[in-house]
Amino acid sequence: MAPSSTSPTPHRRPRADAERNRTRVLDAAREVFRARGDEAQMPEVARAAGVGIGTVYRHFPSRAALIAAVGEQRQAEIVEFGRTRCLPSAAAADGLAAYIEHIGEVLSAERGLSASIEAAFGSTEPTGEGRARAETVAGQLLARAKEEGTVRPDVEVGDVVMIVCGLAAVIRNNAGDWRRYVRNACAGLRP
Amino acid sequence: MAPSSTSPTPHRRPRADAERNRTRVLDAAREVFRARGDEAQMPEVARAAGVGIGTVYRHFPSRAALIAAVGEQRQAEIVEFGRTRCLPSAAAADGLAAYIEHIGEVLSAERGLSASIEAAFGSTEPTGEGRARAETVAGQLLARAKEEGTVRPDVEVGDVVMIVCGLAAVIRNNAGDWRRYVRNACAGLRP
DNA sequence: TCATTAAACGGAATCGGATTCCGATTCCAC
DNA sequence: GTGGAATCGGAATCCGATTCCGTTTAATGA
Numbered sequence: 132m133a134p135s136s137t138s139p140t141p142h143r144r145p146r147a148d149a150e151r152n153r154t155r156v157l158d159a160a161r162e163v164f165r166a167r168g169d170e171a172q173m174p175e176v177a178r179a180a181g182v183g184i185g186t187v188y189r190h191f192p193s194r195a196a197l198i199a200a201v202g203e204q205r206q207a208e209i210v211e212f213g214r215t216r217c218l219p220s221a222a223a224a225d226g227l228a229a230y231i232e233h234i235g236e237v238l239s240a241e242r243g244l245s246a247s248i249e250a251a252f253g254s255t256e257p258t259g260e261g262r263a264r265a266e267t268v269a270g271q272l273l274a275r276a277k278e279e280g281t282v283r284p285d286v287e288v289g290d291v292v293m294i295v296c297g298l299a300a301v302i303r304n305n306a307g308d309w310r311r312y313v314r315n316a317c318a319g320l321r322p
Numbered sequence: 323m324a325p326s327s328t329s330p331t332p333h334r335r336p337r338a339d340a341e342r343n344r345t346r347v348l349d350a351a352r353e354v355f356r357a358r359g360d361e362a363q364m365p366e367v368a369r370a371a372g373v374g375i376g377t378v379y380r381h382f383p384s385r386a387a388l389i390a391a392v393g394e395q396r397q398a399e400i401v402e403f404g405r406t407r408c409l410p411s412a413a414a415a416d417g418l419a420a421y422i423e424h425i426g427e428v429l430s431a432e433r434g435l436s437a438s439i440e441a442a443f444g445s446t447e448p449t450g451e452g453r454a455r456a457e458t459v460a461g462q463l464l465a466r467a468k469e470e471g472t473v474r475p476d477v478e479v480g481d482v483v484m485i486v487c488g489l490a491a492v493i494r495n496n497a498g499d500w501r502r503y504v505r506n507a508c509a510g511l512r513p
Numbered sequence: 514t515c516a517t518t519a520a521a522c523g524g525a526a527t528c529g530g531a532t533t534c535c536g537a538t539t540c541c542a543c
Numbered sequence: 544g545t546g547g548a549a550t551c552g553g554a555a556t557c558c559g560a561t562t563c564c565g566t567t568t569a570a571t572g573a
Contacts (some may be wrong), residue, residue, distance in 0.1 A: 146540055146549060173531060183552030184532085194531065225327055249491065289498040290506055296497040297488020300440065303506040306487040319510025339571055340521060364560060374523030375561085490549065 153190045155180045161201050161244075168243040169198055203245025206265065209234055210246075213268040223275035223283055227291070228317045229270065234295055235309050238302045249299035265292065282320045290320070342379045346371045352392050352435075360389055393438025397456065400439075404459040411509055414466035415473055418482070419508045421463065425486055426500050429493045440490035458481065471494040474512045479509070 144154075159180035163171045173194055177184045191197035213230045220226030238245050269291045276282035294316040301309050336344075350371035364385055368375045382388040404421045413418030429436050446466045460482045464509050467473035485507040 143549095149550060152550085153368040177524095177552095185534085185552050186550075188532065189550070192532095204461070249457045249495065287502075289501055293500070293503040294488070294506070296495055297503070298479050300487050300491030301484045302423070304440065304487055309484070309485045311478075311481055312484040312488070314416045315477070316484070316507065316537065317510070319506040319508070321509075334520095337520060339569065343521080363558095368523095376523050376563085377521075379561065380521065383561095 143193040144234050150184055151189075152180070152182055156182060156187050156190055156197075157200060157204065160197050161204065164198070164243045164247070165241045166203055166243065169246050171243075198247045199251065202244065202249075202251035205237065205241075205244055205248050209237055210264045210268055213272075218271060220272075221222065223272050224281055224317075224321075225321075227269065227272040227276055227282075228313070230268065231291070231295060231298065231317065232299075232310070235298055235302065235313055238299055239309060242302065244252060245299050245303040249296060249303065265295075277321075280322065281321050286320050340381075341374055343377055343485070347373060347388075347392060348395065351388050352395070355389070355392060355434045355438070356432045357434065360437050362434075364388075389438045390442065393435065393440075393442035396428065396432075396435055396439050397442040398436055400428055401455045401459055404456075404463075409459060409462060411463075413472065414423065414463050414470055415508075415512075418463040418467055418473075418511075419504070421459065422482070422486060422489065422504050422508065423501070426489055426493065426504055429490055430500060433493065434488050436494035440487060440494065456486075465512075471513065474513050477511050487496050 148287060160176045163176050163179050167175070173187060176197070177187045180187070187197070191200060197289055212233055217226040217230040219235070220229065226235065234248075238248060265318070266288045270288045272290060273282060273286065273291060277284050294313075297316070298309060301307065301312050324491050347367065348389065349499060351367045354367050359364070365375055365377060367388070368378045371378070382391060403424055408417040408421040408424070425439075427496070429439060452470060457479045462481045464473060464477065468475050468477070485504075487508070489500060489503060492498065492503050
């Protein structure tokens with residue numbers, strides 16, 4: 132066996148250029164997907180990032196992985212917004228509504244990212260990390276809202292996640308006025 | 323110019339074998355997509371239908387068109403169910419809930435079709451026919467429910483369509499207990 | 514019934530885009 | 544500065560959708 136050196140976590144600090152390129156690719160992907168939708172092609176991303184295709188694949192094993200990574204990044208920003216802008220809200224139910232509304236805002240502004248964000252929020256599988264983060268903010272607002280009596284006590288975080296997932300679909304499919312969807316969905320949580 | 327014969331609608335009755343094959347392909351596609359999800363491949367559908375790939379493409383110009391066709395067929399069945407089972411419901415609000423619930427039932431039973439059905443119901447574009455059909459049933463139930471006072475008067479058919487669209491996404495992404503989603507969504511329509 | 518012809522068939526060939534591979538290059542530790 | 548592992552780049556490969564065209568078949572009417 133390896134009599135080697137490294138401890139339980141053999142994470143070696145990546146080479147500087149590697150880290151830089153990873154960021155470039157991610158940023159480029161974000162931009163390209165935003166502009167052209169997620170049907171944009173890998174070579175296009177590579178070109179935009181100023182690297183070879185091989186490099187894109189070194190950092191993201193597949194197109195799907197790249198899209199997911201972009202989605203998670205976006206999702207992290209959304210959650211951050213929730214933490215700083217919505218959690219502090221005096222009325223928790225309003226904070227929750229604002230949180231969901233904000234998600235709609237981001238999604239509709241960057242249609243091309245809908246699918247990836249929908250996946251990041253929705254599915255129970257992916258890393259789980261993303262979903263966990265999202266549930267933290269929503270969970271706290273939800274708990275407070277229940278105390279306030281502005282949300283039914285039987286509502287669970289999962290219910291909110293499903294609303295968000297549906298919201299993404301509504302926007303992606305251009306199914307209608309998503310603000311109405313949000314309004315109705317929130318109404319559905321009230322006592 | 324064509325001094326020809328046929329009237330405004332030059333629809334010539336298709337050859338018998340053509341019509342038969344079209345049906346075979348559609349049925350095979352439905353089965354294959356149900357079993358393997360919509361990532362199933364065209365050759366697979368052709369094989370299942372017992373025809374050549376060329377024949378599949380003769381009847382459906384593209385993979386997307388085939389998927390859409392399957393979706394529309396499914397959607398038509400759903401609407402039919404709505405017309406016969408839900409419209410007659412004494413309490414319109416219950417009928418509407420049952421309608422939506424039934425859609426969830428079908429979608430979750432045949433996960434592979436979610437995407438196509440979501441598209442058939444959701445998007446404002448495709449033929450419009452599908453959506454129009456769906457709106458008829460939902461619209462009537464909605465109108466009655468408003469009269470009953472069990473649904474807010476400001477609710478529109480589009481709101482219901484968005485709920486359905488979201489439902490499809492929830493199921494497709496396995497985002498949670500879709501029955502809860504439906505329950506909450508319906509609650510959101512009440513006064 | 515049989516010939517004629519447009520329509521439909523089948524599947525090999527083509528095309529496009531994701532993914533893999535590997536020689537050339539670049540960082541980092543010594 | 545040198546050695547060698549980690550990266551890079553992009554040509555080559557793979558895979559599945561779609562097209563093309565020679566062959567077959569259903570419909571028509573002599």
